[in-house]
Amino acid sequence: MRQHAFGWWSILRLGMVQAAIGAITMLATSLLNRLMVLEYGLAAGIPAGLVAWHYGVQLSRPLWGHGSDIGRRRSPWILAGMATLGLGALLAVHGVTMLGHARVQGLALCVFAFTLIGAGVGAAGTSVLALLATGVAPQRRAAAAATTWIMMVFGIVVAAGTAGALLDPYSEARLQTVAMGMVGAACAVTLLATFRLEGRGPLLAQAPVAVVPALSLREALGEIFADDEARRFTLFVFVSMLSYSMQDLILEPFTGLVFAMTPGQSTSLSGLQNGGVLVGMIACGVGGSAFRGRLPIELRTWTMIGCLGSAVALAGLAMAACVGPGWPIAANIALLGLCNGAFAVSAIGSMMGLAGAGRANGEGVRMGVWGTAQAIAFGLGGLIGALGVDVARGAFGQPGMAFGLIFAAEAALFLYSALLALRTRRPSLAGTPLTAVKL
Template sequence: MRQHAFGWWSILRLGAVQAAIGAITMLATSLLNRLMVLEYGLAAGIPAGLVAWHYGVQLSRPLWGHGSDIGRRRTPWILAGMVTLGLGALLAVHGVTMLDESRVKGIALSVFAFTLIGAGVGAAGTSVLALLATGVAPERRAAAAAVTWIMMVFGIVVAAGTAGALLDPYSEQRLTAVSAGVVGAALLVTVLATFRLEGRGPLLPASAAPVAGPPLSLKEALAEIFADDEARRFTLFIFVSMLAYSMQDLILEPFTGLVFAMTPGQSTSLSGLQNGGVLIGMIATGVGGSAFRGRLPIELRTWTMVGCLGSAVALAGLAMAAWVGPGWPIAANIALLGLCNGAFAVSAIGSMMGLAGAGRRQGEGVRMGVWGTAQAIAFGLGGLIGALGVDVARGAFGTPGKAFALIFAAEAGLFLYSALLAMRTRGVARPVSSLRSVAI
């Protein structure tokens, strides 16, 4: 019997889950990172290692996807993942508050907490993507991915702005209360968004029945991907571009604190400004593509290259800001970085979704899984390389400004290389009209 595809209301509900995931993850990867480095005097490499570890745990994503495939129900995995993610975030906050009492105990608890965070993001995030892949009509998958990504960034923006406003003046009690509020709100949103979602709707169309037999193993999936020249080039593009995208994640707030003397609340709010720029860039790219449909064949490759080149320019500006210090228009610079990052990200997502069904055996799930793995590895390495690079450079140069300038310049170079890779990847050259339904 033919089953109907998800409508936009169901897609928006899944986007709300992504927003909840982003809100909780912001606590660990942004706020706690800044506190560990500045308020508690840890080397930047320690929180960077914790964040890299949570990305390492996410390499288990195929296991979570396989588990939800067996029962053909995604909602229990989404809810279980969100509970695990929320518990991990609260334990991570508690670990930070223990650092003054015992560095060893605080860091040990943080390692366990970030393990839960990685497992929770992997279980919930993979199940959301699986539900999108099986419940959304093929012609709307790129637009659905863009909408859910935009909503995830929106969740980060709201959580960062709210937390930043409530944290000043900083105290451990205030940190615990604000974090509990963010986690509680995110869990409530998830429960409401997933309530009877699968029962009311639409799964696979008759023409897209699931492949019989067990899913491909990770080894088999990698073998198929790397036997395909186009998929291999696109995988390299995803890795390099996401490496560039993530290198500033863990050092931007310490940078504003050390070079511009900002408070925790100010730097967290500035992070919200950056993510707001990402959101605007994503919306402008998606809606802008639909505005020219039928008139101008703008390719996703063009938007990707513009986003990469603009990000390189913004990062070069941050390298100069590290030398100049107070007086530089840091807020405008960070907003520009977010805007260009958003344009790059949404066009890359559209390319990824457009290429996902090109596999010879199992299409969307296998390829999205491999590219998700490449992205997770790049994110983990990017944050770690950025933070460790700052630590090493500070030791060599003796001043934080020169250290941050070096890392930001290296990121700019990676984005320039990413633009070159995008130009050479034919699979990225799909018309932006595949994203036009974002504007609906």
């Protein structure tokens, strides 16, 4: 595969693809989750199970990554994945609107829809990251990954805020209209962003590639797991993302049940959280560059700061669950997003550096493996959080105490993630100053 060095314009175009993926995923995993629980009276474990299933489907990420590794182009994988993701989101919306009069059929359609969503996210997302790893010069990989991730969060923020404003007053017809508009816009953005993207820019130095034979998927996976450092990093990704994701499916139901927020208000609050993530990512990147030559802050340090701050914010949410209205819930959620962003940008920088450090033409498989670890963690985290709330509500009889218990458990997991980051010896995580990640 001939590999070209991407300039910042090409990197920004891939960031637009990430933003489109994030916007559609927000619709399926955040907004529809809230509607199933509050508007249609389902137990929180049902939408959590659907989201967990879509993450389970993403166990196929190494397969998608390997396919793009041995193929001549990655753009077709991105386009096909986005089309599949958009179709799945529209079918999921239709399935939700059926819950009021045909619950069994609606749930069956949702299962099929979330299968498509998982396959679409896996194919498109893995191929985007692999294209970054192969098309971006080594010294720019961490910065490029952080930039595209920031743009993905920006897409989620814009989509959440726009959907929240357009959905009030809520109706099923309004939901379908908003969903069709979001999916159409996301697919159009992806098509324009990837048009003639590959093959742009000067060729990267690839002398070793011509003499390195392509590995089978099994051989490529074996090479990764034979590396002790890669295995340790995979464990860190799993544990940290597990703690990162436990509140995803319960935050909007929490604000609805404990703070009596409408669907539009809770969706807008989710946008505020993701806005905090965006600010945290930018602050870490720009702040690290500002300290150039004065304070060489390591990626590991930023990771630990983000994990510890997230634990504090979640402890605040546990208190909010007991106090109820009157607690500064918006500021608390914004703080959680800010600390999540600091953790995420440092971890992503490490992941991209490590993806490009192994065997040539194997970036897709490596990103697929870490994407799989992340997907498993996200699926388990969301499911554990939602089922935990259901069980605790049954035991305590009060939603506030149930949510507070889960938030406290998640805070403890973030503390453990900080300890794992402290013990990690991988140079890409422990020894790379964030001053090298220029946004």
